[in-house]
Amino acid sequence: MSHDAQVYVRSQTEFEYIKQKRKKDMRNQVTTFAIMIFLTLIAFTTVAAGFSVYLIVPVILLLAAIQVVLQLYYFMHMSEKNHQVAAFFLYSACLIAFTFILTFLTIIWWG
Amino acid sequence: MDFNKKYTPQTWPDHPEQVTLEGKNKFLGFWLFLGGETVLFASLFATYLALKNKGPSGMTFSTETLFELPLVFVMTMLLLTSSLTSVYAMYHMKNHNFRGMQTWLAITVLLGLAFLGLEIYEFNHYVHLGFTYGQSAFSSSFFTLVGTHGLHVVIGLGWIILLMLRNAKRGFSLYNAPKYYTASLYWHFIDVVWVFIFTVVYLMGVVG
Numbered sequence: 001m002s003h004d005a006q007v008y009v010r011s012q013t014e015f016e017y018i019k020q021k022r023k024k025d026m027r028n029q030v031t032t033f034a035i036m037i038f039l040t041l042i043a044f045t046t047v048a049a050g051f052s053v054y055l056i057v058p059v060i061l062l063l064a065a066i067q068v069v070l071q072l073y074y075f076m077h078m079s080e081k082n083h084q085v086a087a088f089f090l091y092s093a094c095l096i097a098f099t100f101i102l103t104f105l106t107i108i109w110w111g
Numbered sequence: 112m113d114f115n116k117k118y119t120p121q122t123w124p125d126h127p128e129q130v131t132l133e134g135k136n137k138f139l140g141f142w143l144f145l146g147g148e149t150v151l152f153a154s155l156f157a158t159y160l161a162l163k164n165k166g167p168s169g170m171t172f173s174t175e176t177l178f179e180l181p182l183v184f185v186m187t188m189l190l191l192t193s194s195l196t197s198v199y200a201m202y203h204m205k206n207h208n209f210r211g212m213q214t215w216l217a218i219t220v221l222l223g224l225a226f227l228g229l230e231i232y233e234f235n236h237y238v239h240l241g242f243t244y245g246q247s248a249f250s251s252s253f254f255t256l257v258g259t260h261g262l263h264v265v266i267g268l269g270w271i272i273l274l275m276l277r278n279a280k281r282g283f284s285l286y287n288a289p290k291y292y293t294a295s296l297y298w299h300f301i302d303v304v305w306v307f308i309f310t311v312v313y314l315m316g317v318v319g
Contacts, residue, residue: 097153104157
C-alpha cells in the first residue's frame, strides 16, 4: 500500500498563514473545552441542588448530548471537510443505538 | 514505497493523516470501527437501563445508595482534560513538532492512568461492600458497562504508549502520522462514551 505523497514546499507567506490559522483553531479548541467543562459543572450542580427528577433527567441528557456533539465536531474534527462518510457511519450507528435502547426499555416497561 | 521520507515544517502536508492511500483507508476504517463501538456501547447501556436496581429480593444496593458524585466528578474532569491534551498533541503534529506531540501525549497518558486508578479504587470499594459482579442483574450490567469502558481506557493507554515508544527515535513520517491520528480519535471516543456513563449511570442513578 502506498505511503507516498506529492511534496509541496510552501512559500514563507503561506507557511506563516497556515501557522497562524492553526493557532487560531487551537484557541477555538480551548474555548470548546471551556464550554464542555462548564456543561459538566451545570450537570453536576443540577443534580446536587436536588431539583425534581422530571427536570433533572431531561436537562442532564441534553447537556450530555451537547457535550458529545462538541467532542465529535471539534475535538474529533467532524466539522472539517472530508468527513461525510465518517458522519454517515456514526449516524447509522446512532440509529441502531437508539433502536437498542428503545427496544430494551419497552421490553421492561411492557413486560 | 518511501515511507521514511523526512519532511520539514515547510513541506509537511496540512492533513498528514490523510495524504497517503494508507492514511485515507485508516481514517475511513477507523470511523467505521467507531460506529461499531457505538453499537457495542448502546447494547450495554440498554442492558444496564433495563436491569438497573433489579436483583434478588431484599437487595439493599441501589444506585442512590451506592454512587458517590465527588469521585465521579474528579474522574470526569481527568478524562475531559486528557481529551484536550490529546488535541494539543494533534496540534503539534500538524506543526511538525514531534517533541511537543510526544510531551502532550505523555500528559494524556498520565491523566488516563489517574482515571484508571480511580476506577479500580471505585470497583474495589464496591466489591468490599459486597456488590460483586455476580451479586445481582444490576451489578452485572453495571460492571459490564463501566468495565468495558475501563477496558477501552486500558487499550487506549497501551496503544498510545506503544506508539510513543515505537516512534520515539523515528520522528514524523506519513507512515506514522495516521497511526497517531487514529489513536487520538480513539481517545476522544473514550471520552464521548464517558460523558454518557457519568450522565446516565451516575447522575441519573443518584437522582433515582
